[in-house]
Amino acid sequence: MGESNETPEALQAICYQRGSLRLLDQRKLPLESVYLNIQDSKDGWNAIRDMVVRGAPAIAIAAALSLAVEIHSLEFKGAPADAADFIVKKLEFLVSSRPTAVNLSDAATKLGDLVQNTSETTTEVKTVFKAFVEAAEAMLENDVADNKAIGSHGAIFLRKKSEGLDKLCVLTHCNTGSLATAGYGTALGVIRALHAGGYLDKAFCTETRPFNQAKFQAIWLSFGSRLTAYELVHDKIPATLVTDSAVAALMKSGSVNAVVVGADRIAANGSDTANKIGTYSLALCAKHHGVQFYVAAPLTSIDLSISSGQQIVIEERSPKELLNSEGGLGKQVAASGIAVWNPAFDVTPASLITAIITEKGVITKSGDDVFDIKSFVESTSKRLTIE
Numbered sequence: 001m002g003e004s005n006e007t008p009e010a011l012q013a014i015c016y017q018r019g020s021l022r023l024l025d026q027r028k029l030p031l032e033s034v035y036l037n038i039q040d041s042k043d044g045w046n047a048i049r050d051m052v053v054r055g056a057p058a059i060a061i062a063a064a065l066s067l068a069v070e071i072h073s074l075e076f077k078g079a080p081a082d083a084a085d086f087i088v089k090k091l092e093f094l095v096s097s098r099p100t101a102v103n104l105s106d107a108a109t110k111l112g113d114l115v116q117n118t119s120e121t122t123t124e125v126k127t128v129f130k131a132f133v134e135a136a137e138a139m140l141e142n143d144v145a146d147n148k149a150i151g152s153h154g155a156i157f158l159r160k161k162s163e164g165l166d167k168l169c170v171l172t173h174c175n176t177g178s179l180a181t182a183g184y185g186t187a188l189g190v191i192r193a194l195h196a197g198g199y200l201d202k203a204f205c206t207e208t209r210p211f212n213q214a215k216f217q218a219i220w221l222s223f224g225s226r227l228t229a230y231e232l233v234h235d236k237i238p239a240t241l242v243t244d245s246a247v248a249a250l251m252k253s254g255s256v257n258a259v260v261v262g263a264d265r266i267a268a269n270g271s272d273t274a275n276k277i278g279t280y281s282l283a284l285c286a287k288h289h290g291v292q293f294y295v296a297a298p299l300t301s302i303d304l305s306i307s308s309g310q311q312i313v314i315e316e317r318s319p320k321e322l323l324n325s326e327g328g329l330g331k332q333v334a335a336s337g338i339a340v341w342n343p344a345f346d347v348t349p350a351s352l353i354t355a356i357i358t359e360k361g362v363i364t365k366s367g368d369d370v371f372d373i374k375s376f377v378e379s380t381s382k383r384l385t386i387e
């Protein structure tokens, strides 16, 4: 993994052209824009594990493209079936980088099926590789369009639900924007769409402990946004940063009309949702204060194979992120010997969620207070499109 200081375009987390992949090192934002060259799936795995790239959709796309770059110039000896097996094994390895977001394993399953099927209909290894590379590239291209559709559906729905208000104040958590996706973002995409339409009064972004994913922090290793605040400032969207622990007081003051967050995995039960740690507290606060709470996510974040949030594996990160400054790399800040529990995600029960905003429309609850996620997904044409 080499480094370069070139800045192709601000807010572009994934820079790809066939045979070349560079990932914006999000640990260094907002003070430095450094791109890391990703040459193979091992580099991709490390970049995901070490949070160079993060956010459920971006992780899946970066993983697939890291393998696309690896096989671009690979001299592979073997039959098409061996090439498909090679790809499937590499995908399994990539899936092991981070466990909670389903987008990566969804992509791996679909891409694996694609290469297996292709290998059965060709005598050429290069046909198998080409099918994989084109499908990985399609993920990058389709994601921005999907996010813009999420933004548009969300903006229309939120306005409808907030009749009487000309402009809305919307709170978001973590980073779900251009940096977490191929561009535009999911929950942040809804905020972008509201702003573009002249319907946003103000966005609130939470600090998002412990990695500070929403905060603009002047220490390059204090992970996170830095990121959401960076995007909001970049787009000149009126916004205010708050600590995670200020949210209850903020809602009590009546300053928030709606909360919109992203998702790493939505269960089929209708629908417990895993998202960045702290999301559950926001949802409880929102319920208490009568504030609407929305999840904005692509259909690839829905996992129909699990019936409830209890089956979602929650990633636990290093205690060092709490014990030391600068994302764990700096000086000790906590008492020696203290035990640490550092989950990266939590699960918000469906009962606290007003609606789920997807690229295919908004999933609302039926009379018995449940989301019929399964019917919604089945009635739409795609999850991961392999064209």
Ligand SMILES: CSC[C@@H](O)[C@@H](O)C(=O)COP(=O)(O)O
Binding pocket: 054, 055, 056, 057, 101, 173, 174, 175, 176, 177, 180, 181, 185, 186, 187, 213, 261, 262, 263, 264, 275, 276, 277, 344
């Ligand atoms: C569009 S990103 C959706 C989620 O992935 C996001 O809200 C989140 O929890 C990101 O967590 P991260 O640990 O930064 O990968």
